[in-house]
Amino acid sequence: MSADFGYINARIRGLKAKLLGPEFYGEALNATDFKAFSNSLAQSAYMRDMEEAQSRHQGLAMVDDALARNFYRTTQSILNFSDGEPRELIAKLLLRYDLANLKAIVRAKHAGRDFEDIRAALFPAGMLKLSVLEHIAAAQDIPGVAQALALSGHPLAQAFGKAASRYVSEGDLYKLELSLDRSYYQVLQKELSGLAAPQSFVRHIQREIDATNLRTILKMRGNASAADSLFILGGKEIRHSTFEALLLDSSPTALQVLQTTSFAKVAEANTLSEAEEEIRAIVDQSAKRLAWGDPLDIGVVLNYLRNKEAETAKLRLLARGKYYGVPRAELERELGHA
Amino acid sequence: MAEQIAPTRSNLLQRRDQLRLANRGADLLKRKRDALIGEFFGLVKESLEARRKLTETSKEAYFSLFLANAWDGPEAVESLSLAEKTQLDIDVGIENLFGVKVPQVKAPKFNTDLPFSPINAGARTLEAAAQFRKLTEALIQVAATETRLRRVGEEIKKTSRRVNALEQIVIPGVARQIKDIRSVLDQRALEEITVLKRIKGKLQAREDAKKEAATSA
Numbered sequence: 001m002s003a004d005f006g007y008i009n010a011r012i013r014g015l016k017a018k019l020l021g022p023e024f025y026g027e028a029l030n031a032t033d034f035k036a037f038s039n040s041l042a043q044s045a046y047m048r049d050m051e052e053a054q055s056r057h058q059g060l061a062m063v064d065d066a067l068a069r070n071f072y073r074t075t076q077s078i079l080n081f082s083d084g085e086p087r088e089l090i091a092k093l094l095l096r097y098d099l100a101n102l103k104a105i106v107r108a109k110h111a112g113r114d115f116e117d118i119r120a121a122l123f124p125a126g127m128l129k130l131s132v133l134e135h136i137a138a139a140q141d142i143p144g145v146a147q148a149l150a151l152s153g154h155p156l157a158q159a160f161g162k163a164a165s166r167y168v169s170e171g172d173l174y175k176l177e178l179s180l181d182r183s184y185y186q187v188l189q190k191e192l193s194g195l196a197a198p199q200s201f202v203r204h205i206q207r208e209i210d211a212t213n214l215r216t217i218l219k220m221r222g223n224a225s226a227a228d229s230l231f232i233l234g235g236k237e238i239r240h241s242t243f244e245a246l247l248l249d250s251s252p253t254a255l256q257v258l259q260t261t262s263f264a265k266v267a268e269a270n271t272l273s274e275a276e277e278e279i280r281a282i283v284d285q286s287a288k289r290l291a292w293g294d295p296l297d298i299g300v301v302l303n304y305l306r307n308k309e310a311e312t313a314k315l316r317l318l319a320r321g322k323y324y325g326v327p328r329a330e331l332e333r334e335l336g337h338a
Numbered sequence: 339m340a341e342q343i344a345p346t347r348s349n350l351l352q353r354r355d356q357l358r359l360a361n362r363g364a365d366l367l368k369r370k371r372d373a374l375i376g377e378f379f380g381l382v383k384e385s386l387e388a389r390r391k392l393t394e395t396s397k398e399a400y401f402s403l404f405l406a407n408a409w410d411g412p413e414a415v416e417s418l419s420l421a422e423k424t425q426l427d428i429d430v431g432i433e434n435l436f437g438v439k440v441p442q443v444k445a446p447k448f449n450t451d452l453p454f455s456p457i458n459a460g461a462r463t464l465e466a467a468a469q470f471r472k473l474t475e476a477l478i479q480v481a482a483t484e485t486r487l488r489r490v491g492e493e494i495k496k497t498s499r500r501v502n503a504l505e506q507i508v509i510p511g512v513a514r515q516i517k518d519i520r521s522v523l524d525q526r527a528l529e530e531i532t533v534l535k536r537i538k539g540k541l542q543a544r545e546d547a548k549k550e551a552a553t554s555a
Contacts, residue, residue: 064412100458104417107454111423121417173421177455212457219456219464230457273405276461317408324404334405 004086009300011081015074016304018045019311025335028318029328037322038063041315046070063319067312072125074308078301079127085195089298092191093305097126098156099184101133102149103177109142110173128154142167142176155191159183178229185209185232200290201298203236207262207286210235211279213243214263218275221250237261262286284310343515345522353519357512364504371497373436378490385483392476399469402462410460418463422453428478435486438493443482445475 024044031037042050046066053066075094082090104121107113118137124130136148146164150157163179192202209232216230217238227244238261246254255267262282269275287306290299314335321331343349406415429444448471452459 068411068413096458100414100417103454104413104420107417107420111420113420117416117420121413121420123411123413173453174455178457181455181457215461216457219459219461232457272461272465273409313409313411316411317405320404320408326404334408 004084005296005298005300008078008082008086008090009296012078012300012304015078016307019307020044020315025314025318028315028322029331029335031322033325034059034319034322037318041066041319046315049073060319060323064316067315068123071308071312072123072130075125075305076129086298088191088195089197089201090301091127092188092195093298093302094126095155095184095188097123098128098154099126099180101126101128102136102145102156102160103180105133105137105145106142106167106176106180107173108137109139109145110176128152155187156180156183159187175229182232185212185234189234198294198297200293201302204286204290204299204302206234206236208283209233210238210261210263211283213238214258214266214279215276217243217246218266218272220247223247237263343519345519347523350516350519350523353512353516357509357516360504360509360512364501364509367497367501367504370436371494371501374438374490374494374497377435378487378494381483381487381490385480385487388476388480388483392473392480395469395473395476399466399473402466402469406460406462406466409462414460415463415466418454418459418467424449426474435490436493438489440486440489441482443478446478448474 024040027040028037031040038050041063042054049066049070050062052069053062056062057065075097078090079087079094101122101124105118108118108121115137119134122130122133122137124133128136132152136145136152139145139148142164146157146161149160154160160180160183163176163183166179167173167176188205192205197205213232213235216232220226220230227240227247230247231240231243242257246257252267258264258267263279265278265282266275269278284306287299287303290297291303293299317334318331320326321334343353403415426446426448428446431442431444432439433442434440450471456464
C-alpha cells in the first residue's frame with residue numbers, strides 16, 4: 001500500500017502548500033470590508049474559483065460558490081491522480097459527502113420541494129458528480145431516487161433501495177435517514193476490511209464512529225428510548241451501554257464517564273457547539289497523528305482533507321464576518337475554534 | 339342649522355332628561371378613557387419589553403445562523419431546512435378589555451421532534467434552529483402586544499372624540515334648547531299675568547263705576 005501512496009502523498013504535499021497561511025488570515029482580518037476581503041481571496045489560491053463564481057453570483061453567494069467549487073475541484077483532482085486501492089480508500093473517505101447529498105435529496109422529496117431547492121443543498125465533493133446528483137434529484141419520488149442511484153452503482157445504492165422500500169410503506173423520513181446513516185457506517189467498515197486498510201486508519205475510523213455516537217448523545221440527551229436505533233456499531237470507546245446511559249441521564253455529571261476515554265475534554269464543555277468543537281479537535285488530532293505516523297499512507301490524505309475543510313469553514317466565517325461587519329475580536333475568537 | 343323645537347313644558351322636561359343622560363354618559367366615557375389610558379401605559383411598558391426581547395433574540399438567532407452557515411456550511415443548513423415545511427398554529431383568543439375586543443395570543447407550541455436523523459446533523463444548525471424558535475416566539479409576542487396597544491389606542495381616541503362631542507356639542511346644545519324653551523315659557527307666563535292684571539283692573543273699574551252710580555242715585 002505504501003508504495004502506491006508515495007506519488008499521491010507527494011501531490012497532496014503540493015496541495016497542502018497551497019493552503020492559506022496565517023499571513024492571509026491576518027490580512028483578511030484587517031480587511032476593511034467584504035469587498036476588500038473578496039479581493040484578497042481573489043488574489044489567493046482561490047483566484048480561478050472566484051473568477052468563475054463572480055460570473056454567476058454576487059456578495060456572500062459568490063464566496064460560498066467559490067469555496068464549494070474549490071473544495072470539490074480539489075477532491076476530484078485527488079481522485080483523478082489516484083488509482084488502484086489507494087483511490088478506493090480515498091473514495092471511502094469521500095463517501096460521507098454522497099451520504100449528505102442523498103439525505104438532502106430525500107428530505108426535499110419527502111417535503112415536496114422544488115429541484116432548485118435541492119440544488120442549493122448539494123455539495124458534490126464525493127463520488128457522485130454534480131450531473132449525476134442532478135439526475136438523481138430529478139426523480140419524481142424517493143423510490144425513483146433509489147432507482148437512479150442503483151444505475152450509478154454507488155456503494156450505498158443497495159442500502160438506499162431497501163430503506164426506500166420501507167419508506168414507501170411507512171412514509172417515515174426519520175427512519176429512512178437513520179437507516180441510511182447506519183448503512184453508511186456499515187458499508188464503510190465492510191469496504192475497509194475488504195481493502196485491507198492499515199490498522200491505524202481503521203482505528204481512526206473507529207474514533208470517528210465514537211465521535212459520531214458522542215455527538216448524537218449530546219444532541220439527543222433525555223431520549224433513551226431511541227438508543228438502539230441511534231447507536232452506530234464499530235466504535236471502540238463509546239460502548240452501547242455508555243451510549244444508552246448517557247442518553248438516559250441528561251445531568252452534566254453523567255458525562256464524567258468520558259474521563260477514561262479520549263473524549264474527556266467534552267465533559268467540560270458548556271454548550272453543544274463547544275462540545276462539538278472539542279470532539280472535532282480530538283478527531284483532528286487523531287488524523288494528524290495518522291499523517292505523522294506514516295507519511296506514505298492514507299493518513300496524509302485524510303489530514304489534508306480535514307485541513308481543507310477547516311480552511312473552507314474559516315473563509316466562510318471571515319466572508320460573513322466582513323459582510324455583516326462583525327467586530328474583529330469576535331471573528332478572532334471564532335477563528336480560534338478552528 | 340339649529341333644530342326647531344316647540345317651546346312646550348313637555349319638551350322642556352324631555353330636554354332636561356336628555357341633559358342629565360348626556361352628563362352621565364360623558365362622565366362614564368371619561369372614566370372609561372382614564373381606565374384605557376392606564377391600560378395603555380401598562381401595554382406600552384409591555385410592548386417596549388417585547389421589542390427589547392425581539393431585538394436581543396433576533397441578534398442571537400442571526401448570529402447563530404451566521405455561525406451555522408460558516409461552520410456547518412450553507413449547503414448543510416439548507417439541507418436540514420428542506421426536511422419539513424413547518425406550519426405553526428397560533429392560538430388566538432378574544433379578551434374584552436373595558437368593552438374593547440383585543441386579541442389574546444398564547445405562546446406557540448413548537449414540535450421539537452427532529453424530522454431528520456440527528457446523526458451527523460450539525461450542532462450549530464440545531465442551535466440556530468432553537469434560537470429561531472425563540473425568535474418566532476418573541477415576534478408573536480411583539481405582534482400580540484402591539485395589536486392590543488393599537489386597539490386600545492384607537493379606543494382611547496374614539497372615546498375622547500365621544501367625550502368631546504358630548505361636552506362641546508350635545509350638552510351645550512341641549513342646555514341652550516332648555517334655556518330657549520324656558521325663556522319662551524317665562525315670557526308666556528309673564529304675558530298671562532299682565533293680561534290677568536288688565537282684566538282684573540277692568541273688572542275693578544267696572545265695579546267702581548257701578549258703586550259710584552249707586553251712591554249718586
